[in-house]
Amino acid sequence: MNATAADTAADWASGKGHTDENFPVASKLVAPRFRAPIMAFYRFARLADDIADHETMPADQKLERLEVMRMGITGECEAEPSAVALRQVMAERGLDPVHALDLLEAFRRDVTKLRYGSWDELMDYCRYSANPVGRFVLDVHGEDRALWRANDALCTALQVINHLQDCGKDYRQLDRVYLPQDMLASAGARTAELREDQASPALLTVIQACAERTQHLLSDAAPFARRIRDRRLGVEVAVIQRLAVSLAARLRRRDPLSERVHHGKAEALLLASGAALGRFVRP
Template identity: 60%
Template sequence: MTETTDFASGKGHRDENFPVASRLVRAELRPAILAFYRFARAADDVADHETADAAQKLAQLDRLEAGLRGEPGASPEGNALHASLKARGLTDRHALDLLVAFRRDVTQRRYADWAELMDYCRYSAAPVGRFVLDLHGEPPNLWPLNDSLCAALQVINHLQDCAKDYRTLDRAYIPLDAFAARGLTVASLSDRQAVPPLRDAISALAQRTVGLLHQSRPFAERIADRRLALEVGVIQALAEDLALRLTRRDPLSQRVHHHAVEAFALALRGALGVMGKRFGRIFRANQPGLHGSS
């Protein structure tokens, strides 16, 4: 297996749980986001391939990095992202950070505790949002809010797919201390239905994810680019609903993902919420008598 296509899952940006380069984002910026997404998708597909061995995966991730650094013919996805970043004067730091996480996926199948999982999310999720912020010219002081939201999205995906990850890749992102505290082992993820202690563990992690989303709630309001703010508001609303579902549903035996109508309604609510806050702020700024009021 020597080409990216050998590892491809066939999954595209429209198959993700959360919007990627949606119509809310400025049209001239969407190609750069899609170049970043295709690079990340190619790396993710390599790390998650069910039959390739670790050496093959790491070699292919090296090729993606070589392409990202501008080596001709090393990787089409890497070369395309390199060209996109160079054209806009953007750093390759965020894409390189992603590769740290994907290499970790190849070599590490367990996480000891929440702190270790959050360190993984720092590389697997936060760089995506940081790149989008850089692309829009937003300041780095927004990174902490971005990181909270991106970590929450990552944990939601992990919890939704916990059984599949274990069964197909022998990979568990639910921290080992969550199993041990309830007298469980990782093997409990192979059951058709989660036993009550496992449901409790998943619910507790979902509650911690709700906490991350509480931290990220001011994020959209503080983004200068109006259209990006709307997209972040949509993602925040979708994530909050999924995190709450995971506090009460069993991802081993129940559907957690949104149906299309549910996703649309939540997206609309998220976008309208951001618009309302922005218009409210503008209105207050134009009313001298309201300055300094609480």
């Protein structure tokens, strides 16, 4: 294997940073002593995501690059700096590498699996693509792993919201569809409709049904922020929960192919402020 992944990382990096994400990443709400390991995990995940989503890199080359990253986590290879840096951070703090390795499984699927047959298949994908992120943050803070169930509900909801918001772009640019195929078939919708400038009534029915299921996930995650011991992390989770609830509700009313779903800065700030205040005053 050619383990020179770090030599041309700029060739496939999207340039996207943690402030460009749809939800907060290691915001100033998080205590400074925890930000470094979270950012190391983010940089690792960001690069793996950029590799999997690259529009022209051949699939076999993507898988090779992702394997180099895996070897960086396990200590078999030193070629990818972000993987080596994360491995060192995890070793210093006694953190489990399973979260990084699980995440790589999701990115391998992004390269090799372009359709999801059912909601259950999509949930299994989110088990690897979303849940490890929150689990890692909880481990960094020394939180009880009993919180993982609530974490998983929230992280999965965030992932599905991102999929629904970007469903048109994912199909047009990557031929990747996260809307369950059985739900599309039942509604009489065709995958190719994702290429249009406006969703058909059938396609909109599927998007709204997925948004409704996402709202159920968010209901399961509702107690999460209050159960976190670290007050600052609890506030950040409360903010993320509030933003997600708002977006899921919008996706039940708006067409992501033709209408803006993302929050504007003022909207996001207002929602975040209300959620933060609520978490601070609650015991």
